[in-house]
Amino acid sequence: MSRPENKTAWRKRLVIVLQVCVHAGALLPLLWLFVAINRGDLGGDPVKELIHYLGMGALRLLLLTLLVSPLARALHFGQLNRVRRPLGLWCFTWASLHFSAWLALDLALDWSLIGSELVKRTYILLGFTAWLMLLALAVTSLPVLMRKMGKNWKKLHGVLYPVVLLVCWHFWWSVKSGWIEPAIYLSIALALLIWRRQSVVRWVRSLRSW
Numbered sequence: 547m548s549r550p551e552n553k554t555a556w557r558k559r560l561v562i563v564l565q566v567c568v569h570a571g572a573l574l575p576l577l578w579l580f581v582a583i584n585r586g587d588l589g590g591d592p593v594k595e596l597i598h599y600l601g602m603g604a605l606r607l608l609l610l611t612l613l614v615s616p617l618a619r620a621l622h623f624g625q626l627n628r629v630r631r632p633l634g635l636w637c638f639t640w641a642s643l644h645f646s647a648w649l650a651l652d653l654a655l656d657w658s659l660i661g662s663e664l665v666k667r668t669y670i671l672l673g674f675t676a677w678l679m680l681l682a683l684a685v686t687s688l689p690v691l692m693r694k695m696g697k698n699w700k701k702l703h704g705v706l707y708p709v710v711l712l713v714c715w716h717f718w719w720s721v722k723s724g725w726i727e728p729a730i731y732l733s734i735a736l737a738l739l740i741w742r743r744q745s746v747v748r749w750v751r752s753l754r755s756w
Contacts, residue, residue, distance in 0.1 A: 561625045568629050572636035575603060576643075593651045600644035601673075601720075605713055605731060607637035612710060612738045615745070631687055634706075638684040645677050669719030676712040679705050704749030707742075710735045 579599060582588055588595040611633040618626035653659050664671050683703055686692065692699050714735050718728035739746055 557623065557625050561628050564626070564629050565632055568632045568636065572603075572607065572633075572640070576640075593647070597644060597647045597652060600640055600647055601717070604637055604640035604644055605717060607633055607640055608706075608710055608713060609731070609734055609738065611637055612706065612735070612742065616738070616741045635684055635687060638680045641677055641680050645673070669716050672712050672719070673716040676709050676716060679709045679712075683709075701749065701752050704745075704752070707739060707746050707749065710739070 579596070583592065583596070586592070588599075611630055614627060614630040614633065618624055649655055649660060653663065664674060683705065686695060686699060686702055695702065714728065714732040717731060718725065721728055
């Protein structure tokens, strides 16, 4: 086998390993969380800690999703983009668990209370808006819908750019005291958007044709 073929085969194997790492890295903390709940390891306010833990996991996965494309270009490793879809789907899974825990455990599925919270608390409305956008991205990640949407698929998935800002904003406003941690995550998000600035500008311009 020639050297280029060896390199291609090695990169394919590396991508498979990375995909396995993504699935393991997203699933194992959930398994740990299940054990921690049963052992009572979530502190004095387990519901609040659970919701925070799930939300932070979703944010970290979202930032990793944004990192993939510019990193693939910088490394001249286009196949790295194949880990972007599982990262995005796991981000939506964690965000859905975060949202569900808030609905079921914090508000006990009291829909009138849920409605009033969405109206009264802007940070909750921001988070809900971001979750709806992630839902649209997750649904349209199905290959059959990707093919049917054609060029519009990229336009829709550019929504990821405002989503990350909404999520960081949601996090910042949800924190009762202390701003350092939200500021760190917002700085990382802004750095990633600046790194991807050409893609962001192309996406904004493409919206004119919608």
